[in-house]
Amino acid sequence: MMAMSLFKSVYATLIVGFLVAPLLVVLPLAFTSGAFLTYPIPSYSFRWFSELVENTVWSRAILNSLLIAGSTTVVATLLGTLAALGLRARNLVLSSQIRTLFLLPMVVPAVVLGVGMQALFVRFGINSTYLSVIVAHSVIAIPFVVISVSGALGGIDRRVERAAESLGARPHKVFFLVTLPLAMPGVASGAALAFATSLDEVVLTLFVAGPNQRTLARQMFSTLRENISPAIASAAFVIIVGTILVALLLLLMRRRSA
Amino acid sequence: MSGAFISFQDATKDYGSVRVVENLNLDIARGEFVSLLGPSGSGKTTLLMMLAGFESVSGGTITLDxxxxxxxxxxxxxxxxxxQNYALFPHMTVARNVAFPLEMRGEAKAVTAAKVKKALDMVQLGQLADRLPGQLSGGQQQRVALARALVFEPRVVLMDEPLGALDKQLREQMQLDIRELHHRLGLTVIFVTHDQDEALTMSDRIAIFNHGKIQQCAAPREVYDHPANRFVAEFIGETNLLDCKVSENAGETFSVTLDDGSVVAAHGLPGLVAGDRALLSLRPERIEILPAETDATATGQNRLAGEILDTIYQGDHLRVVIETAVGQIIARTDRKAQEWPVRARVMLTFRAADGWVIAP
Known part of the structure; x- marks a missing residue:
């Protein structure tokens, strides 16, 4: 018994270590004073964070990322939530097939999706615009929202909605006073997932974004190829901290609603 | 019947090719407490859902007032x-749950607050107004659900096995509470249950369902003493069913011949005529066990000779199994009554009014 539980603990620690190790390698480099993304670190400084703010290429990329991820979150959450609500309808024909269709962007290789979208957007004359990037990001973010909201809706007892209706609530009242508040944790985590998806999306962005829509992730990607600057590590640090903050916010909202 | 408050006329419900409620007719008067009783899948809940508007009506009409x-x-x-599962709004406090129907009706805030307070006091939960449903016990949640369903003075109260999830003691207490509220407020209540004791305790009338049809709808005493058919006789309470043949139907009193040739007098369903095969229903508690040597003519009642097979102690009564020429018969006796040794020869007697003849 003892040996077994010891084995479990060691095993779990190894797995967690494997998952976290890359972060532990990269993050300290964000604080290097040197000009290269290498160990050993000569001394610690915030120079690469200043670089992020002062160098317009980086600051522009950060703003682009926030703008695109923010818009994607709004669009994907709205459409994904509506889709999940529709899929919940009791007498929907082919409901499981339609659900699969909504989840398809998760499994289709991003490269394939990117080529197709680029061709399509060029045809519509909107390629290399904010719109094209936001649409592309929304397409791959929607499945996360659909899954998350469907899960939350699945947990709602229909009798609670029926009760509301029997107490005199018209359908829209039932939705806004009962269904939506109860599904809110799912909507919120769907939104967070959509934000995170957009934030670290590179492949699609390479296809559909122009020079003006350089996102942080894409900027990191090209910097990595060109001059491996420690600014990448600083940018990664910013992204990770941002993601953790969003996750914490979510956790806080969940706790409040529970 | 035009005077009925709620009336089902040939109400039918189909799910695809399955007919779960079939040409059902039922009239309910204002202020009446009617239980819909039956095994699961008998259509009773579906009927309630049709009345509430959650299920569409496939055929026939439902009229209200x-x-x-x-x-x-x-x-x-x-x-x-x-x-049954209360269906409270988990994200709203108890007070907001109860206020919900009033808000939907656009009641003024002050009126709503006063009515909510009164409703919560009625179910003795005034002090829990600010709690969330998740913080309440099952019984308390059910009281909130009750307050919420009554606070807007609805025309009808529908209950779908509301006490099914509560433990026995609480359930019995709630039965009495609901019964009392029904009398005090003059509510029209339709109550779905599969628990016959619950139906017998609370109802003015019981409608017994099987296979989407009402088998009988009558007062508890009538349903128990004079079941309309074999299903009702067996579903409500316990009974002994003996094969027999009607030899004479003289209005109220029948004379029937049992399989061993003995003739007994009993009451029964009108419509059965001499020569019909029939079943004699004998409730265990209506059978009296006497020593075999009892002078037969002294009692003037029906008699069946038998032999004791087993006696089972059940706390408040004894269950006695007796072998007779017409099969095994179960009798219930007072626990203070004489205990019979196994294999003792006995005489079973019952009055004509305690036997009930139904079609097989």
Whole structure:
């Protein structure tokens, strides 16, 4: 018994270590004073964070990322939530097939999706615009929202909605006073997932974004190829901290609603 | 019947090719407490859901207060529904749950607050107004659900096995509470249950369902003493069913011949005539066990000779199994009554009014 539980603990620690190790390698480099993304670190400084703010290429990329991820979150959450609500309808024909269709962007290789979208957007004359990037990001973010909201809706007892209706609530009242508040944790985590998806999306962005829509992730990607600057590590640090903050916010909202 | 408050006329419900409620007719008067009782899948809950407007009506009509309500949306029906799992709004406090129907009706804030307080006091939960449903016990949640269903003075209160999730003691207490509220407020209540004791305790009338049809709808005493058919006789309480043949039907009293040739007198369903095969229903507690040597003519009642097979102690009564020429018979006796040794020869007697003859 003892040996077994010891084995479990060691095993779990190894797995967690494997998952976290890359972060532990990269993050300290964000604080290097040197000009290269290498160990050993000569001394610690915030120079690469200043670089992020002062160098317009980086600051522009950060703003682009926030703008695109923010818009994607709004669009994907709205459409994904509506889709999940529709899929919940009791007498929907082919409901499981339609659900699969909504989840398809998760499994289709991003490269394939990117080529197709680029061709399509060029045809519509909107390629290399904010719109094209936001649409592309929304397409791959929607499945996360659909899954998350469907899960939350699945947990709602229909009798609670029926009760509301029997107490005199018209359908829209039932939705806004009962269904939506109860599904809110799912909507919120769907939104967070959509934000995170957009934030670290590179492949699609390479296809559909122009020079003006350089996102942080894409900027990191090209910097990595060109001059491996420690600014990448600083940018990664910013992204990770941002993601953790969003996750914490979510956790806080969940706790409040529970 | 035009005077009925709620009336089902040939109400039918199909799910695909399955007919779960079949040409059902039922009239309910204002202020009446009617239980819909039956095994699961018998259509009783479906009927309630049709009345509440959650299920569409496949055929026939449902009228409420003289108006056909087949296509009236649920939110306009003005019916308070209490569900088995309470169906409280988990994200609203107890007070907001109870205020919900009043808010939907656009009541003034002050009126709402006063009515909510009164409703919560009625179910003795005034002090829990600010709690969330998740913080309450099952019984308390059910009281909140009750308060919420009554606070807007609905025209009808529908209850779908509301006490099914509670433990026995609490359930019995709630039965009495609901019964008392029904009398005090003059509510019209339709109550779905599969628990016959619950139906017998609370109802003015019981409608017994099987296979989407009402087998019998009558007062508890009538349903128990004079079941309309074999299903009702067996479903409500326990009974001995003996094969027999009607030899004479003299209005109220029948004379029937049992399989061993003995002739007994009993009451029974009108419509059975001499020569018909029939069943004699004998409730265990109506059978008296006497020593075999008892002078037969002294009692003037029906008699069956038998032999004791087993006696089972059940706390408040004894269950006695007796072998007779017409099969095994179960009798219930007072626990203070004489205990019979196994294999003792006995004489079973019952009055004509305690036997009930039904079609097989």
């Amino acid at each position: 003289g108006k056909v309500i087949n296509d009236l949306p649920t939110y306009k029906r003005d019916m308070g529904v209490v569900f």
